[in-house]
Amino acid sequence: MSRRHANSWAGVNIDRTWRAHYIEAMSKKAEHPITEQELELLEEQVASLLEAVERLMKENRSLRAQQETLTVERAGLLEKHDLVRNRVDAIVTRLKSLETGA
Numbered sequence: 001m002s003r004r005h006a007n008s009w010a011g012v013n014i015d016r017t018w019r020a021h022y023i024e025a026m027s028k029k030a031e032h033p034i035t036e037q038e039l040e041l042l043e044e045q046v047a048s049l050l051e052a053v054e055r056l057m058k059e060n061r062s063l064r065a066q067q068e069t070l071t072v073e074r075a076g077l078l079e080k081h082d083l084v085r086n087r088v089d090a091i092v093t094r095l096k097s098l099e100t101g102a
Helices: 016-027 036-101
Strands: none
Touching: none
């Protein structure tokens, strides 16, 4: 493990003071052994978190697809806008030329 990875957790640098407290807390023996009920509660919480992660991943994929669709749609609308503007400019130019020629 690299030195950088050894001194960080989830991308957050750990200072030496905090790290010492962390190591001390992790090396202490548990005051009481974990009960079956506590273990089941932890399993339920982990399962709930996994479901939330899966739901958020699906939602994220959906939102990215929607964003892509909207981006393509916006590009098409901008192109149509430019075409309409060019047509209107051409019509205005023709009207001005008819006005000056009449």
